[in-house]
Amino acid sequence: MKFSLALAALLPLAASAADIAVSVGKSGLTFDPTSVKAAAGDVITFSFFPKNHTVTQSTFDNPCEPSANGASSGFTPVASADTPTLWKWTVVDTNPAWFYCAQTAHCKSGMVFAVNPTADKTVAAFTEKAKSGNGTTTSSTTAAPSGSSTATGYGGKNGASHIAASAGAAILAVAGAVAGFAL
Numbered sequence: 001m002k003f004s005l006a007l008a009a010l011l012p013l014a015a016s017a018a019d020i021a022v023s024v025g026k027s028g029l030t031f032d033p034t035s036v037k038a039a040a041g042d043v044i045t046f047s048f049f050p051k052n053h054t055v056t057q058s059t060f061d062n063p064c065e066p067s068a069n070g071a072s073s074g075f076t077p078v079a080s081a082d083t084p085t086l087w088k089w090t091v092v093d094t095n096p097a098w099f100y101c102a103q104t105a106h107c108k109s110g111m112v113f114a115v116n117p118t119a120d121k122t123v124a125a126f127t128e129k130a131k132s133g134n135g136t137t138t139s140s141t142t143a144a145p146s147g148s149s150t151a152t153g154y155g156g157k158n159g160a161s162h163i164a165a166s167a168g169a170a171i172l173a174v175a176g177a178v179a180g181f182a183l
C-alpha cells in the first residue's frame with residue numbers, strides 16, 4: 001500500500017507539463033477553444049485547418065498587430081481538413097499571452113486567442129478590441145507580420161516549431177507560403 005500511495009503522489013507531477021490542443025479555423029474563423037489556462041512549460045499544439053491562417057502573438061491593446069519579438073507560425077495554408085498542419089508553442093510563464101490570425105479580415109472578425117486571460121483582461125474584451133479595430137493602425141497591417149518570415153513561411157521563435165502532419169502538407173505549406181495563398 002505504501003508503494004501505491006507513493007505512486008499516486010507522483011502521478012500529478014508526471015502530468016504537470018500539459019499538452020493543450022487548439023484548433024485553428026476548424027469551424028469558421030475561430031480558435032477552438034478561444035482561451036486556455038496554462039502553466040509554464042505547457043505546450044499548446046495548434047492544428048491548422050483550411051484554408052490559410054496564422055497564430056501570431058500580439059498585445060492585449062493591439063489585437064491585430066504583431067508584438068515585438070512575439071511568436072508567429074507564419075501563414076499556414078492547409079489543403080485538406082484531413083491533414084491539419086501542427087504548430088507548437090511552449091508557454092513561457094503564467095502571464096497572459098495574446099494571439100490572432102494575421103489574415104486581417106479574420107482578425108477583424110474576431111479570430112483571436114488568449115492564454116491565461118484575467119478578470120480585467122478577458123478574451124471577450126480582447127475579441128471586441130479586434131472587431132472594433134481599437135488600438136490598431138491599419139496602415140501598418142500587412143499580409144506578412146514582422147514576426148514571421150515569408151521566405152521560410154515559419155517564425156520559429158520562442159521555441160516554436162512547425163510539424164507537418166504529412167510530407168504532402170509540408171510541401172503545400174511551403175508552396176503556399178511562397179505563392180501567397182489566397183483567402
Ligand SMILES: [Cu+2]
Pocket residue numbers: 025029052053054101102103106107111
Ligand atoms: Cu485566419
